[in-house]
Amino acid sequence: MAENQEHLLEVRDLKTYFHTSAGISRAVDGVSFTLDRGKTLGIVGESGSGKSVTASSVIRLLPKTGKIEQGSITFDGKDMTKISDKELLSIRGSDIAMIYQDPMTSLDPVFKVGHQMVELILSHEKMSKAEARELAIEMLRRVGIPEPERRMDSYPYELSGGMCQRVIIAMSMCCHPKIIIADEPTTALDVTVQSQVLDLLKELQDTFGTSILLITHNLGIVWKMADDVMVMYAGRTVEHASTEELYANPLHPYTWGLLDSMPKLSDNADEDLKTIPGVPPDLRLTGTCCNFCNRCPYATEICEREVPETREVAPGHFVACHLQDGKGSLKRGEVRR
Amino acid sequence: MSETTTTAAATAAPAETASNARQPILSIKHLCKDFKLRGDGLFEKPKVLHALSDVSLDVYEGETLGIIGESGCGKSTLGRCIVQLHRATSGQILYNGQDITGLTGADLKTMRKNIQMIFQDSYSSLDPRFTAARAIEEPLRIYNLVPDKAKREQIVFDLMKEVGLDVQHVERYPHEFSGGQRQRINVARALVLDPKIIVCDEPVSALDVSVQAQVLNLFRRLQRDRGLTYVFISHDLSVIKHISDRIAIMYLGRVVELCPAHRVYENPMHPYTKALLSAVPPESPFQKTEELKLSGEIASPVGDMVGCPLAGRCPFATDRCRTERPSLEEVEPQHHVACFRYHEIAQ
Numbered sequence: 294m295a296e297n298q299e300h301l302l303e304v305r306d307l308k309t310y311f312h313t314s315a316g317i318s319r320a321v322d323g324v325s326f327t328l329d330r331g332k333t334l335g336i337v338g339e340s341g342s343g344k345s346v347t348a349s350s351v352i353r354l355l356p357k358t359g360k361i362e363q364g365s366i367t368f369d370g371k372d373m374t375k376i377s378d379k380e381l382l383s384i385r386g387s388d389i390a391m392i393y394q395d396p397m398t399s400l401d402p403v404f405k406v407g408h409q410m411v412e413l414i415l416s417h418e419k420m421s422k423a424e425a426r427e428l429a430i431e432m433l434r435r436v437g438i439p440e441p442e443r444r445m446d447s448y449p450y451e452l453s454g455g456m457c458q459r460v461i462i463a464m465s466m467c468c469h470p471k472i473i474i475a476d477e478p479t480t481a482l483d484v485t486v487q488s489q490v491l492d493l494l495k496e497l498q499d500t501f502g503t504s505i506l507l508i509t510h511n512l513g514i515v516w517k518m519a520d521d522v523m524v525m526y527a528g529r530t531v532e533h534a535s536t537e538e539l540y541a542n543p544l545h546p547y548t549w550g551l552l553d554s555m556p557k558l559s560d561n562a563d564e565d566l567k568t569i570p571g572v573p574p575d576l577r578l579t580g581t582c583c584n585f586c587n588r589c590p591y592a593t594e595i596c597e598r599e600v601p602e603t604r605e606v607a608p609g610h611f612v613a614c615h616l617q618d619g620k621g622s623l624k625r626g627e628v629r630r
Numbered sequence: 631m632s633e634t635t636t637t638a639a640a641t642a643a644p645a646e647t648a649s650n651a652r653q654p655i656l657s658i659k660h661l662c663k664d665f666k667l668r669g670d671g672l673f674e675k676p677k678v679l680h681a682l683s684d685v686s687l688d689v690y691e692g693e694t695l696g697i698i699g700e701s702g703c704g705k706s707t708l709g710r711c712i713v714q715l716h717r718a719t720s721g722q723i724l725y726n727g728q729d730i731t732g733l734t735g736a737d738l739k740t741m742r743k744n745i746q747m748i749f750q751d752s753y754s755s756l757d758p759r760f761t762a763a764r765a766i767e768e769p770l771r772i773y774n775l776v777p778d779k780a781k782r783e784q785i786v787f788d789l790m791k792e793v794g795l796d797v798q799h800v801e802r803y804p805h806e807f808s809g810g811q812r813q814r815i816n817v818a819r820a821l822v823l824d825p826k827i828i829v830c831d832e833p834v835s836a837l838d839v840s841v842q843a844q845v846l847n848l849f850r851r852l853q854r855d856r857g858l859t860y861v862f863i864s865h866d867l868s869v870i871k872h873i874s875d876r877i878a879i880m881y882l883g884r885v886v887e888l889c890p891a892h893r894v895y896e897n898p899m900h901p902y903t904k905a906l907l908s909a910v911p912p913e914s915p916f917q918k919t920e921e922l923k924l925s926g927e928i929a930s931p932v933g934d935m936v937g938c939p940l941a942g943r944c945p946f947a948t949d950r951c952r953t954e955r956p957s958l959e960e961v962e963p964q965h966h967v968a969c970f971r972y973h974e975i976a977q
Contacts, residue, residue, distance in 0.1 A: 559913060560872065
């Protein structure tokens, strides 16, 4: 049992490795976080940082080469790494729902939208087919789809990307899940539709008290949606804090780089963007030093020798950096070398 | 747009950036592009998709014209029309005063030397069987500009250094590079013929933020060093605002607003621009924007359209908006808007 009932999802020291012919790739290498009831946790990182693999590990939807090597995932008192496949199947789709990046490929193209929704409801709830259909129509109406009765008989290709994503959100809400894992839910959508979909997610969260694990590369979406945010880099957590704290007082050099390299509307466009030089490391070779040390302008000799521990430098603010104690031992923009 | 406003735009626009009046290096006049779609039934008439309707824009030497809009607004079609990958249905595209629409054969080849294009997907725009060096060298071979092999090699080396690629990687194939590096190869290939204009169609959309910033800085450095002119197409308003001097906002095949980059943020006039701005995710967790929300989604560009393209979604739409098409008018120096009610909305 989880010690704290508030913690709906608790991940401790999760390590998920991929065993490929070219070697072991440490996609997730020691990630810990908790998600409380009704809250939103944003996981931010660039491609290859392990954010999607973290989410897939939670519901054990990993490809054959991927394996959870270590760590515990406690969801609602159950250890997800140990439960049987049958139990897992009943949790997926009902207690934990997933929304993926590409709405067009998440739906089966050869079945009508209504058919797919009814199938999902019937597999988790005890009700008649007619009742399931009623519920599906009700959910479609809730997510703002015009003429839901008629849309039940549409095929996915007849709907636009934004509409498809709404259908998927409606589907995910059908069984009143405790968590929605949203993996880049709006990346494939246009900005005006993106803001509609995000508003919808937030509204549904307020109504049903659902927790959201939001995976994105866009910090702007995190500012809009999340209560807490975790920044990942090359399979490890580099910084974890409340959204306001991370914005007002970011402490890790990678977070600084990420914040600086985003072009902002309010900026003076005459200056060049600050960038992070170099590229992320090969995930097969990480684990012996700070993963960011080859791109970090502040790096010293200890960074190349030891993996930094995640430390709580202020209440609720975790940083994994040798040089940062949160009390000004490392200041943004002060390069010592 | 009427003939008088076109000339007004041509004389007023460069006043801020240069003291002597510049002629536009590229002038797009009343450009239309239709695509014919097959009808639904066997004897059904073919339908017409209006990708671009009556687009008029001027691009001046050394500036970046940003083009922004959502998917299906015709921004990529416009880019492809400029490099003659699509043939315009009507209208003209003037490069240095010469009409380039409908050029064929040797004339087209000469023109293309000056106008190059960079695409979004860095991987599919490179031949997987060509090494980096061969890909960059290819245009020189096609135009047979430098017959000497050693000299060609030197040009390739210099260019790779200029765009920030490691010259040790000349013999690598596209799949061995990361997305950012591949986009640098594409930039180098576009530059090898020393073009005047580069049309960039979403060149940084597929890249991660930190790499995106590197490539954006590269674009700006090259522009400073070589005096390049960019037509920069993107759906990301913050990227467009960062890189552009002027911005054209497109909706359903029309330009709805055209203004200097900073004005878009300071004083957006068209309701669509306002909606686009308020839909951009916030810059901080404390920012609460006053949102102008558009209901529904972008309408279909198939079939004939009457009235303002935004009328179905705009909260300010009147009967006039639904029946009459607003033209792009200069309402402030250098600030063009196509809306009947922009002055009422501003209040």
